[in-house]
Structure formats: C-alpha cells, structure tokens
Amino acid sequence: MSKIKVKTPLVELDGDEMTRIIWKEIKDRFIYPYLDINLEYYDLSVTHRDETNDQVTVDSANAIKKHGVGVKCATITPNGDRVKEFSLKKEWPSPNGTIRSILDGTVFRKPIIINNIPPAVKSWKKPIMIGRHAYGDIYRDVELQVTDPGKVELVYTLADGTEKQRILVHDYKGSGVALAMHNLDKSIQSFAKSCFNYAISEKVNLWFATKDTISKKYHARFRQIFDEEAKARAKELEIAGIGYYYYLIDDAVAQIMKNEGGMLWALMNYDGDVMSDMVASGFGSLGLMTSVLVSPEGNFEYEAAHGTVTRHFRKHQKGEETSTNSVASIFAWTGALHKRGELDKNDELVQFAEKLEKAVIDTIESGEMTKDLIGLSTSEKKIGLNTFAFLDAVKNRL
C-alpha cells in the first residue's frame, strides 16, 4: 500500500508518563505505516522542559502559529513533589497555560459519542462542546471583608489622574463582604472569535449565554461583543449552515438537559468552569473527552482532556498490566490530521482520519474496550482489554 502524502508539517508535542507510552504506540501503529508526513517534533516531557528552561514549550507554540495545526500529548504540570521527583530547577508553569497565552486561544472540550456507552442524560445524542472564557471575572477579582460600618466604593480614575466615576457599592451598617472584578474587550473579542472559528470549523450551532437582564453593563458587554462578531461572520455562518443563538444562562441550562446536543456552548469563565465538569461527567468518561485549543487567528492544537494517568504509569513501571484508555489520545491525532487535511484540501488524509475514528468506535461497539468503560457499557458481551491489546484490536479493524 502506498502511503498518503501530507505536504505541510504537523507540529507534534510529546509529553509524560502513561500518555507518553501510549503516544509512541499510536504513532507506530497508526501514523508511520500509513502516512508520509513531516512531524515537527517538540519534546515537552518535564525533564526536557527543565533542560531547556521551558524554551521548548515556547518554541512549540510558535511552531503551531507558523504551521497552523498541532497535536499534544498530556504533560506534567510540576508541583513541589514533582520538583523533587525529577530534581527540577523550578516549578515550571503549566505548558498548556503557556501555549494558550502565546496563541491567545480558547480551549474547547468535545466528548466522543459511542452507541454502547450512553450518556447519563437520556436526550443527549450528539456531542455538547463547551468553550470557556479563561480570563478575568472572579478568577482575577479583588475581595475584601467588611468588619465595621462604613462605605465601599468603586472608583474609576483616568490615566491623567482625574476621577471619572465613583459608585457606592454599599453603605455597610455591620460586617459583610465585597468584591470587584474586571474583564477586557480585547479578551472577550478573542474569545468570541475563537468560538465562531470553532463552531464554523465543526459546523455546529453556537450558543452563548449570560445573565444580561441582571448585569446590564458587565454581562451585557459580553453579549454585545458576541452579537457584533455574529454580524461580521454572517456570511461564514450561512455557508457552514449554522446559526448563532443567545440565551439567558438559566434558560440555556434548562434547555441543554432536554436537547439532543450537537452545539458549541460558549460560556463566561465561572459558568464554563462549572458547566464543563457537569457536561463531562454527564458524558461518562475522561478517557472519551478530547480538547482543542483554537486561536482567534485560526490555529488549532488537539489533545486529550485527561492528564498523564500517573497511577497507571506507576503500575506500568513495575511491569504490571495496565488498561489505560487511548481513545482521547487517538482522537487528538485524528482531529489534527482531519484539520490538516481540510486546510490542505487533502481528501485522502481527511478520509484516513475518519476511518481511524470509525475503527476505534466500531471496536468499542463490538464489545472490545479498556476496563474504565466496562462498567459504563450497555453491551451484553464485553471484553476488558489491556492498554496494548486495545490498540491492536483497533489496528486489526483499521
């Protein structure tokens, strides 16, 4: 069989622990034998980040900016224990955080739907994708505890020192609490652009929800910016055959429980934090959740939503058998290959990505799966496979 030619480089970010083990197995089985591809490789293992003083993370993000598409393995975000474990120079920041800030991107989570792994919510038939704005609001607020009677005010002073506005928050007669939070038009605009990019890329409706009936300036500003973006992108939405819908947040929550899914749900920071965990657990397993970072310029980085699965890696190191789910990692690869194929108008590559996804889904639907899915599956006959046997079963089917 001749290999499929991929002319543009794909940026590959390797990672740590059990996911690093799986990563190599995926490439050996599904990438090298079928694709003639130039993988621009960056080793983001925690030890190599340490050796390069984290320069490798910055370089990998710039490579994604240059080539447009990347695929990333899960990586360790070091804490005190990890600094000791690997004798690191310091607690390096989260690579995902570094890459996200360089690309100015938004992370979208997308569950993988498999017929014999039903979601907890009966009506959900298609993926509900979640986009969370990851700047500001309570995550960058200032708070104070009011101990004695007195006034708390919000003061807006211009750069030249003139006081522009002073608003009474509350005239306290006793003790209480207060907070002030902020956001930036630029950040909200980037978020909106990334959400429209991803909805158009996935050809799904875009939902956005806030509480602008109550928050007539703060939440209303988010709604305005989304409305402006919807207007500017009207033609693209039409071509993709999708729509933009604004809801009040409580209405959106009520509707999502009765809806069949198949939309991108964009949310403010706090709502996104809460709702992404609700939707993820509703769809069942961390091993079936993928994630993609989308920048306002239209760069894409695909990865599994889970971490490096340390507990399984410890067993693997001792020579014990593991049954780690590789589905989200495989779908990170297929997501990236599919996007690369779309951008290059390489139909063969797009079809290959779709065939590999189908091979994974058919394998599980036929009853062969890793052990984390056994309890969730409605199949009568099911076999729990180890990490490598599952990959072999997918390979046979492909």
Ligand code: NAP
């Ligand atoms: P984790 O790696 O997601 O694993 C937590 C637990 O979830 C596992 O012990 C396992 O449960 C289950 N699980 C997750 N993925 C699975 C899979 N593919 N197949 C089967 N079971 C799976 O989270 P963590 O243990 O809290 O974090 C480990 C490391 O990952 C940390 O160093 C953290 O910094 C890093 N991390 C990286 C990313 C990223 O790169 N995007 C994200 C999160 C965490 P059982 O043990 O019960 O089987």
Ligand code: MG
């Ligand atoms: Mg959360």
